[in-house]
Amino acid sequence: MGKLIDENGIRLDGRRWDEIRPITIEIGVIKNADGSAYIEFGKNKIIAAVYGPREAHPKHLALPDKAIVRCRYHMAPFSTEERKSPQPSRREIEISLVLRRAMESAIFLEEYPRSIIDVFVEVLQSDGGSRCASITAVSAALADSGISMRDLVVGCAVGKIDGQIVLDLSDYEDKEGEGDMPVAYMPNLDKIVLLQFDGIFSEEEFKKAIDLAILGNKKVYEILKKALIEKYFSMVDEK
Amino acid sequence: MVLVRTKVLPGDLLHDSYQGQPPPHTYKLGNKLFSLKVGLVEIEGKEVKLIPLAGPYIPRVNDFVIGKIIDFDAFSWDVDINSIYTAHLPAQDVFGRDFSPQTHSLTSQFKVGDILAAKIVSYDRTKDPVLTVRDHGLGKIINGEPVKLSPSKIPRLIGKKGSMAKIIESKTKTKLIIGQNGIIIVQGPSEGIVLAAKAIRLIEEKAHVPSLTNMINDLLTKESG
Structure with a gap:
């Protein structure tokens, strides 16, 4: 066997091929935001905040028939092993864009014409799959803010290490492996809202990877659902 | 199907063959009805009612609102009504139809920072809400x-x-x-x-x-x- 999976099929951090890293989600962590969430996805520690919908400034940005989404994904200088320049890098600008596009397909933008929804994502500690973790956190924050959404969005990556398709790559597996494919998914509508891919998969492998990613996303969805229910309905059950 | 106050999250299926317009905070895809919000749902036969647990204030005509004057120009005040949109209170509503910017001073009635009770007279998706203070119980709130x-x-x-x-x-x-x-x-x-x-x-x-x-x-x- 290779260096990333041992002879018993166990990965470096002790997971099997179809297991995700431990996830904890906390809702409503920022008092002044309209909605917020904090996620720990493996070693990722990410805060997401949603402000709005609010009046668009500058006004020329506003659309007459729907809201616009502005998204900023940013990694704190201390979030990586080597200090990262706080200036937005190419990668951060790209992730801001893909997060925005993924969320735009979930948010019911038509309900808030002429307004803007601001989404801020701050990575406090980074690990592999931070864009998928961010998407999950943003979706939790949006649900917290009460903005109308077609469905919750969750994210989970798949990849290829030692020639095998595995779920949810860690940072090391991402760097040493042969491929990485982040997928964001709306579980109730069964729709993929983000799909990026880096590496080489055969057609067979790709099909297997998509199925595995959806399986992983459903696991993340269960955790997100539990977090939201705990935040909003724990008081209902007290009676 | 009868459900009393069931927890729902965005995207949850509420009804699989719903006829007619979707009720507030829900949407239809084909004949299926889905939730848009975190909330509690009450379903009784054809009636579906969703009570959201969070969300911004969307103005509605005839709503009684409390606002704060944030700005004014020659013909109207801008009022913050804790919503997505800033509301407008036209000076004619306060001074009457013979209002003229030369003879009337807007600040003699409302200054920036004043709190007032008002009613929404018009609002739709394309226009900001317009307020009135010409009714019983409306106008400046001095204490509280x-x-x-x-x-x-x-x-x-x-x-x-x-x-x-x-x-x-x-x-x-x-x-x-x-x-x-x-x-x-x-x-x-x-x-x-x-x-x-x-x-x-x-x-x-x-x-x-x-x-x-x-x-x-x-x-x-x-x-x-």
Whole structure:
């Protein structure tokens, strides 16, 4: 066997091929935001905040028939092993864009014409799959803010290490492996809202990877659902 | 199908063959009805009602709101009504039809920072809300403390036929001016205001507990007695 999976099929951090890293989600962590969430996805520690919908400034940005989404994904200088320049890098600008596009397909933008929804994502500690973790956190924050959404969005990556398709790559597996494919998914509508891919998969492998990613996303969805229910309905059950 | 106050999250399926227009906070895809919000749903046969637990204030015509003057120009005031959109109060509404910017001074009536009670006369997706203060009980509010509550929880503060608001008012010896936009002005003695604010905070936290009225009653009896 290779260096990333041992002879018993166990990965470096002790997971099997179809297991995700431990996830904890906390809702409503920022008092002044309209909605917020904090996620720990493996070693990722990410805060997401949603402000709005609010009046668009500058006004020329506003659309007459729907809201616009502005998204900023940013990694704190201390979030990586080597200090990262706080200036937005190419990668951060790209992730801001893909997060925005993924969320735009979930948010019911038509309900808030002429307004803007601001989404801020701050990575406090980074690990592999931070864009998928961010998407999950943003979706939790949006649900917290009460903005109308077609469905919750969750994210989970798949990849290829030692020639095998595995779920949810860690940072090391991402760097040493042969491929990485982040997928964001709306579980109730069964729709993929983000799909990026880096590496080489055969057609067979790709099909297997998509199925595995959806399986992983459903696991993340269960955790997100539990977090939201705990935040909003724990008081209902007290009676 | 009968469901009483079931928890729903965005994207949850509410009904698989719903006829007609989707009710508020839901949407239709084919004949399937889905939730748009975190909330509680009540389904009885054809009737689907979703009570959201959070969300911004969307203006509605005839809503009673409490706002704050944030700016003015020659013909109108801009009013912050805790919503997505800034509301406008036309000067003609205050000075009458013979209003002229040469003879009337807008600041003689409302200054920036003034709090006022108003009613929404017009609003739709394409235009900002327009307010009026020409009705009984509307106009500048001079005293009292503003308290915020999520707009989706205002019906809970009012209660069935105003029962909850009445309990708070009588137990704390205050008067509540409740705006549909989530701003409440509490008027009365300062101890009463502190107590009423406490009760409102409890409603914010436990808005959808079925026995909330009793909880508020207990809290106020304990604190005031």
